[in-house]
Amino acid sequence: MAARVLVLVGTRKGAFILESDAERRSWTQRGPFCETWPINHVVADPATGVLYAGGGNEWFGPAVWRSDDRGATWTHSGAGLAYPEGEVPVKAVWSLAVGHGALYAGVEPAGLFRSDDGGRTWTHLSGLRDHPSRADWQPGGGGLILHHVLLHPDDPRRMWVGISTGGVFHTADGGETWEPRNRGTRCDFLPEGQRYPEHGQCVHSLAMAAGLPDRLYQQNHCGMYRSDDGGRHWTSIEAGLPSSFGFPAAVHPRDPATLYLVPLNGDSAGRFVPDGRAAVWRTRDAGESWTPLRDGLPQENAYFGVLRQAMATDGLASAGVYFGTGTGSLYASADEGDHWTGIARHLPPILSVETLVIGD
Amino acid sequence: MTSPSRPVSVHLPAPLVALFPGSPRQLEVPAATVAEMMDALDARWPGMRDRLCDTTPAIRRHINVFVDGARARLDTRLAPGTAVYVMTAVSGG
Numbered sequence: 001m002a003a004r005v006l007v008l009v010g011t012r013k014g015a016f017i018l019e020s021d022a023e024r025r026s027w028t029q030r031g032p033f034c035e036t037w038p039i040n041h042v043v044a045d046p047a048t049g050v051l052y053a054g055g056g057n058e059w060f061g062p063a064v065w066r067s068d069d070r071g072a073t074w075t076h077s078g079a080g081l082a083y084p085e086g087e088v089p090v091k092a093v094w095s096l097a098v099g100h101g102a103l104y105a106g107v108e109p110a111g112l113f114r115s116d117d118g119g120r121t122w123t124h125l126s127g128l129r130d131h132p133s134r135a136d137w138q139p140g141g142g143g144l145i146l147h148h149v150l151l152h153p154d155d156p157r158r159m160w161v162g163i164s165t166g167g168v169f170h171t172a173d174g175g176e177t178w179e180p181r182n183r184g185t186r187c188d189f190l191p192e193g194q195r196y197p198e199h200g201q202c203v204h205s206l207a208m209a210a211g212l213p214d215r216l217y218q219q220n221h222c223g224m225y226r227s228d229d230g231g232r233h234w235t236s237i238e239a240g241l242p243s244s245f246g247f248p249a250a251v252h253p254r255d256p257a258t259l260y261l262v263p264l265n266g267d268s269a270g271r272f273v274p275d276g277r278a279a280v281w282r283t284r285d286a287g288e289s290w291t292p293l294r295d296g297l298p299q300e301n302a303y304f305g306v307l308r309q310a311m312a313t314d315g316l317a318s319a320g321v322y323f324g325t326g327t328g329s330l331y332a333s334a335d336e337g338d339h340w341t342g343i344a345r346h347l348p349p350i351l352s353v354e355t356l357v358i359g360d
Numbered sequence: 361m362t363s364p365s366r367p368v369s370v371h372l373p374a375p376l377v378a379l380f381p382g383s384p385r386q387l388e389v390p391a392a393t394v395a396e397m398m399d400a401l402d403a404r405w406p407g408m409r410d411r412l413c414d415t416t417p418a419i420r421r422h423i424n425v426f427v428d429g430a431r432a433r434l435d436t437r438l439a440p441g442t443a444v445y446v447m448t449a450v451s452g453g
Contacts, residue, residue: 089414
């Protein structure tokens with residue numbers, strides 16, 4: 001069966017799916033799905049092809065949507081996506097992760113849920129919110145959100161989460177107990193002398209290197225970082241980049257030294273691509289050096305940002321790279337970022353991008 | 361008369377009905393309070409209460425339930441035959 005590539009797009013007004021063959025030259029677009037709810041994250045279970053979309057509607061609250069037919073039809077459930085009575089209710093689902101037979105959902109206000117029945121019912125992993133640091137967690141610009149969940153590929157008990165603004169936390173026991181893993185990441189928004197706390201960092205994105213589960217990359221509100229010990233220590237990799245600010249981080253599907261970032265012009269200057277010129281920045285040496293990739297991207301009068309979950313790669317032999325803008329444009333590269341093409345131009349603001357390769 | 365739950369007439373908003381295939385815009389359910397009405401809706405369409413109520417517990421912030429022309433709460437009592445209007449607030453759209 002010839003490979004098909006699905007690009008799964010979460011937007012402020014529903015989920016969309018772009019589809020192509022392995023050449024990735026022409027694309028078809030479907031959507032909006034999920035009743036035009038705000039959809040913060042759409043993921044696929046590569047083992048089954050089932051799609052999951054997490055979001056929250058101002059009227060109707062949080063839900064995870066599910067499609068067993070590549071997006072043609074969807075069902076939804078919020079059963080169990082709830083904190084105990086009296087706590088601030090769950091407002092929306094922000095991140096999804098599939099692995100080891102389970103589905104995980106990070107939500108706003110920050111917390112983590114697990115489903116063992118494909119998203120039909122959910123159980124709160126309360127250990128994270130029992131962490132004593134929770135009293136210090138503060139909403140970032142997008143709210144107090146748990147926006148990244150990384151699962152260890154071999155050990156179902158290990159995972160990492162990213163919370164804005166709480167920092168990175170790791171569990172080694174399936175979510176019962178957690179420890180902050182933020183050493184070496186900065187908080188420029190705190191007074192001098194207090195900028196390297198144990199927790200409270202404004203992490204924007206987390207990504208795990210292919211084949212090296214303890215190598216993590218992080219785009220933070222304040223810098224770009226790499227860890228080679230599962231997040232116990234972080235090293236800045238921002239030298240050579242045009243700023244220390246940005247949102248997404250996406251890893252290469254096979255090369256653990258290749259990472260893609262989209263630095264923006266800072267947190268107080270509009271959060272646009274610098275100088276109105278769009279570029280994805282790529283490292284091939286784990287952050288030692290960086291190359292801007294601009295071919296096919298607008299090089300004047302571009303005033304957009306790319307949000308924390310809005311960049312992804314695919315697993316094809318020449319890896320595809322995709323990112324979606326806050327202004328509703330979706331760009332794709334079929335050659336690891338060397339050349340880019342716009343494949344959707346008038347979508348709602350894009351919140352997340354993921355991929356699924358079928359039949360490779 | 362011993363049953364506290366004689367039918368009330370419930371009017372549901374289109375964006376809610378769209379989430380629950382087969383649900384109508386108007387129906388009758390036995391309920392003596394708004395909370396019981398939510399229970400009755402959830403029994404017919406599992407998950408509908410979660411869409412209308414949060415875990416405070418309360419009617420969701422951007423959902424309005426009108427009874428006799430006034431915004432109701434979960435503990436608002438419903439007289440038999442009352443018309444209950446569940447509406448999406450303009451603030452949430």
